[in-house]
Amino acid sequence: MISMLVVLATLIGTIGIGLIWKGAELKRLMAVNTLFREDRIVQNFSNMRGAFLNRDLDIGTGVVSPLPESTPLEMPAVFAPWAAVRHVTSTLVLKNGAIVHQSYHHGTTESDLRISWSMAKSYLSVLFGVLVDEGAIPSLDTKVVDLVPVLKGGAYERARIIDVLRMSSGITFNEDYLDKASDINRMGRVLALGKRMDDFAAGLTDTFAEPGDVMQYTSIDTHVLGMVARAATGRDIVDLMSEKVIARLGLETTPYYLTDGAGTAFVLGGLNMTTRDYARFGQMILQHGTWHGQRIVSADWVRASVIPSANTGLGEFKYGYQWWIPEDAIAGKEVMARGIYGQYIYISYEQSVVVVITSADRGFRDDGVIESAVDTCRAIAKATGDANGT
Known part of the structure; x- marks a missing residue:
């Protein structure tokens, strides 16, 4: 009788644990399905931690780097009506490293950790540059599968690292966010259900072009770059990004990554950070990889990253190493990190x-x-006037 009660108690406990696990999984799946709903989108974008698996990045023990304030900018007349139509939640403008405008809307504040979406790709570009600078990744011409053999036999079989950096892997991937059956939304469900992004990437087999021939925006390429970085170093992206980039920027608030079920960072769009801290990163790129007297990534890497090098079509935005360049921009004069639903570092x-x-x-x-x-x-x-150096 006692043994039967033990068995029954164990069974009930197992079922209970299973229900808790399934409940958390169901909660994340429901969060994906309601993430962009009109009445919830603003709050959701400031509270991604509450719905998804996540991990904090380490900001280190150093002092917060200053963001001095300068004479307030009179914003151009075009800004207010544009911001209203585009449902802008925050705006911050740095001129020569000083804040000249900062505003928050729709109930957001400067303490909100806002989801980056694909602006996170440009962060991974910087980390990748650090690893190249250090020699952990010896050549961008290395085939991806030479470092990540789990991808052998799949869509990345012939792709080089440089092809993936330029979103020119040639893999077939549907990036339509409004199509529930698209690859990008299937990938979102992998994240919500706590499954492994690496397995998802390894399961892709179709290609539409030879690697390097044409740029086609494919978010899974950025995850594959993360797989390369992990394989080359034997370390986790959260730890690498913390040590090599984040802890050296003197951030005000601890940022975090959304992760899959294995704790792997969602490097293609899962970074969450305050607007002020996004600005610190942007200023570091403006300063060709330096921040408050220390070099974070080489100037050579930054220059190579922010000029158009991918084979994009006529009339399209140009692309570098996980950075966007306006189609009519002079190379090296302008660059953008971009994320869906209107996230920009210009x-x-x-x-x-x-x-x-x-x-x-x-x-x-x-x-x-x-x-x-x-x-x-x-x-x-233009409204800030002529530059006075960086």
Whole structure:
């Protein structure tokens, strides 16, 4: 009788644990399904930790790096109506490293850790540059599968690291966020259900072009870059990003990554950080990889990253190493980190300006939206006047 009670108690306990685990899994899946709902999107974008698996990044023990304030900028007339239409939640403008404008909207505050979406890709580009600088990744011409053999026989069989950096892997991947059956949304469900992103990447087998032939925006490419970095160093991305980049920026608030079920960082879009700390990163890029007297990544890497090198089509935005360049920009003069729903870090080398914008723009895919964002950022940069150096 006693043994039967023990068995029964064990069974009930196991079922209970299973229900708790399934409950958490179901909660994350429901969060994905309601993440972009009009009445919840602003709050959700500031509270991703509550719905998804996540891990803190280590900001180190150093002092917070200063963001001095300068004469407030009179924002150009185009900004307010554009920001209203695009549902902008925060804006911060740095001129010569000093804040000249900072504003928060729709109930957000400067303490909100806002989701980066694909701006996170540009952070991984910097980490990758550090690993190249240190020799952990000896050549960008190395085939991905030479470092990540689990990808052998799949879509990345012939791709080099440089191809993946330029979003030119040639793999077939549906990036339509509004198609529930698309690859990007299947990937989101992998994250929500606590499964492994590495397995998802290894399961991709179809290609549409030879590696390097044409740039096609493919978010899973960035995850594969993360797999390469982990394989080359034997270390985790959260630890690497913390040590090599984040802890050296003197951030105000501890940021975090969304992760999959194995604790692997969602490097293609899962970074969460304050607007002020996004601005610190942008200023470091403006300063060609230096921040408050220390070199974080080589100037050579930054220059190579922010100039167009991928084979994009005519009339399209240009692309570097996980950075966007406006189609009509002069190489080396402007660059952007971009994320869905209106997340931007815009950098004007010519004007010595960084503009950070976060949004909850449900119309982000409408015609002309990205172009209007560039025009607005350029108008802000122009309104700051002539650059006085960096």
